[in-house]
Amino acid sequence: MSASPERRSWFGTQAAKRKRLPWLAISGALIALLALAAVLIKREPVYQGKPVSFWIAGLAAHDARNQEVLADMGSSAVPYVVRALKSEEGGVIKSIELGWHRLWIRLPGPLQRLLPNPTLRTGIDRRDLIYVLRAMGPAAEPAVPVLAQELKDSDSNYRIAVVRALGQVGRNKPGRTVPILVGSLADAAGNVRGAAAYALGEFKENARLAIPQLLHNLRDPDGEARWTAAFALGELGPLARGTVPALTESLNDTNPVARAYAGFALWKITGETNQTIATLVEILKGNDAAARLPATGLLSRMGPTARTALPVLRETLKDDDQLVRAFAARAIWRTEQSADIALPVFLEALKSDQRYGRGRVVGFIGELGSAAATAVPALVEALRDEDNSIRAEAAHALGEIKSESADVSAALRKALSDDFPGVRKSAADALRKISASSRAE
Numbered sequence: 001m002s003a004s005p006e007r008r009s010w011f012g013t014q015a016a017k018r019k020r021l022p023w024l025a026i027s028g029a030l031i032a033l034l035a036l037a038a039v040l041i042k043r044e045p046v047y048q049g050k051p052v053s054f055w056i057a058g059l060a061a062h063d064a065r066n067q068e069v070l071a072d073m074g075s076s077a078v079p080y081v082v083r084a085l086k087s088e089e090g091g092v093i094k095s096i097e098l099g100w101h102r103l104w105i106r107l108p109g110p111l112q113r114l115l116p117n118p119t120l121r122t123g124i125d126r127r128d129l130i131y132v133l134r135a136m137g138p139a140a141e142p143a144v145p146v147l148a149q150e151l152k153d154s155d156s157n158y159r160i161a162v163v164r165a166l167g168q169v170g171r172n173k174p175g176r177t178v179p180i181l182v183g184s185l186a187d188a189a190g191n192v193r194g195a196a197a198y199a200l201g202e203f204k205e206n207a208r209l210a211i212p213q214l215l216h217n218l219r220d221p222d223g224e225a226r227w228t229a230a231f232a233l234g235e236l237g238p239l240a241r242g243t244v245p246a247l248t249e250s251l252n253d254t255n256p257v258a259r260a261y262a263g264f265a266l267w268k269i270t271g272e273t274n275q276t277i278a279t280l281v282e283i284l285k286g287n288d289a290a291a292r293l294p295a296t297g298l299l300s301r302m303g304p305t306a307r308t309a310l311p312v313l314r315e316t317l318k319d320d321d322q323l324v325r326a327f328a329a330r331a332i333w334r335t336e337q338s339a340d341i342a343l344p345v346f347l348e349a350l351k352s353d354q355r356y357g358r359g360r361v362v363g364f365i366g367e368l369g370s371a372a373a374t375a376v377p378a379l380v381e382a383l384r385d386e387d388n389s390i391r392a393e394a395a396h397a398l399g400e401i402k403s404e405s406a407d408v409s410a411a412l413r414k415a416l417s418d419d420f421p422g423v424r425k426s427a428a429d430a431l432r433k434i435s436a437s438s439r440a441e
Contacts, residue, residue: 045076049109052080059128064388065419067128071135072421078133078140085129085146127161134165138172148180156189163192167199174206185213185229190222197228201235208239218246218262223255230258234265241269251275256283256291264298273305281312289321296327300334307335317341322349323357330364339371350378358382359390366397376403380411388420395423399430402437409434 044051047069055073058066070077133140133147147169150162163184170177181203184196197214200207210232217229230250233240247269250262263279266272283295296316299306313335316328329345332338342364349361362382365372379401382394395415398408412434415427 044080045073046109047073051109052077054109056080056084056124056129059124059132062125062128067132067135068388068420068422070132074136074139075142078136078143081129081132081140082143082146084124085126085150127158130158130161130165134161134168137168138170140165140169141173144170144173144176144180151180151184156187156192159184159187159189159192160195163195163199167202171202174203178203178207178209181207182210182213185210185217190220190225193217193220193222194224194228197225197232201228201232204235205237205239207232208236211236211240211243215243215246218243218250223258226250226253226255227258227261230261230265234261234268237268240265244269248275251279256286256288257294259283260291260295260298264301267302267305273302273308276302277306277309280306281309284309284312284316289319289324292316292319292321292324293327296324296331300327300331303334304336306331310335314341317345322352323354323360325349326357326361326364330367333364333368337371339368343368343372343375346372347375347378350382355387355390358385359387359393362390362393362397366393366400369400370402372397372401373403376401376405376408380407383411383415388418388423391415391418392420392422392426395426395430399426399433402434404434404438 044053046052047055052070052073055066055069055077059070070081130147130150133143144166147162147166151159153159153162163181166177166181170180178200181196181200185193185200187193187196197210197217200210200214214229214232217225218233220226220229230247233243233247244266247262247265251259251266253259253262259279260283263276267276277299280295280299283291286292296313299309299313310332313328313332317325317332319325319328325345326349329342333342346361346365346368350358350365352358352361362379365375365379368375376398379394379398383391383398385391385394395412398412409431412427412431416424416431418424418427
């Protein structure tokens with residue numbers, strides 16, 4: 001016998017209704033969860049139509065563009081980068097559903113924001129996340145406590161990355177950051193002690209708390225820890241006057257780089273040049289190319305006060321190492337403003353296959369300003385370099401030269417569409433400088 005009409009409902013019989021209720025409850029919960037996920041994902045900061053999690057996921061491919069975009073997003077991306085950093089213990093964020101991740105990153109932005117993102121299931125190296133925070137600088141200051149915890153990691157190379165990040169992220173909060181870095185001066189690894197000393201040097205007089213440990217590290221068994229301790233003491237200037245006897249003793253260090261930085265520190269602290277220049281000149285005449293490079297760099301920083309080193313610097317222009325020659329040319333320029341000597345050396349070094357060397361030399365050309373006008377074609381060519389940092393440096397250099405050439409304007413406008421935010425920013429800044437210079441004439 002069939003059920004009476006009274007016992008029927010829009011859903012069917014009471015028995016059928018009872019069977020359907022669990023499924024209705026599950027479906028409702030799923031819908032609610034999906035709606036909540038969509039709301040949460042929509043709250044993510046967006047860059048070029050893509051949520052921050054898209055750019056974090058892209059770090060798995062070790063694509064420098066993703067790092068630069070995240071750094072450009074600044075403080076809004078910090079919580080997401082920190083969350084990714086903390087999401088997996090053991091060095092990398094493990095990929096469980098890599099196939100879904102590859103599909104997800106190709107979806108349009110609106111679809112990504114509606115679907116669960118798999119960012120925390122991709123193989124992201126934690127150091128890439130640390131590099132992002134470092135590039136953000138003070139915008140990532142809320143991450144300082146997290147970075148301090150990361151210093152407990154067993155990987156010394158990872159700790160170096162963390163120390164360097166702290167130096168940039170916490171530079172506007174020395175009272176909070178300097179004590180953390182001072183703790184790393186006693187790290188078990190010499191290269192971490194060195195990285196901490198170098199980071200402290202960038203805090204200058206705000207790092208006075210570090211003086212006792214830096215003084216101790218001048219006798220460190222690790223050469224890098226010794227030269228970076230000397231560097232940091234020099235950056236403290238007269239505040240480190242009490243370390244002059246120890247630094248003077250370091251002029252006899254077996255490591256020529258440590259000798260170079262000890263000599264430079266003595267000049268920074270006392271203002272006396274003779275001992276410093278004698279030390280740096282001796283290193284330039286030596287056979288250690290790795291020491292000659294910093295020696296020429298330190299003479300650059302001394303500017304016209306290093307005039308007595310000019311004969312040796314000119315001899316160094318014949319060095320076998322192209323980068324040493326470029327650094328010597330820069331020191332000559334800073335000492336006597338001789339672009340005729342420096343610029344040909346820089347242009348020759350631009351042909352180097354060494355990426356780091358090309359990047360530094362492009363920056364050196366920019367320092368010459370309008371005196372480097374003949375370098376404009378080479379810089380326009382550098383705007384097409386495969387390395388984004390070199391493209392950014394080339395744009396900056398063109399802005400310093402302020403050439404009003406139509407070729408320069410066209411190249412810089414094209415750079416405004418570069419994939420990398422840093423290149424776009426440098427190009428925009430350069431165009432503004434050129435325009436302002438044109439109006440002022």
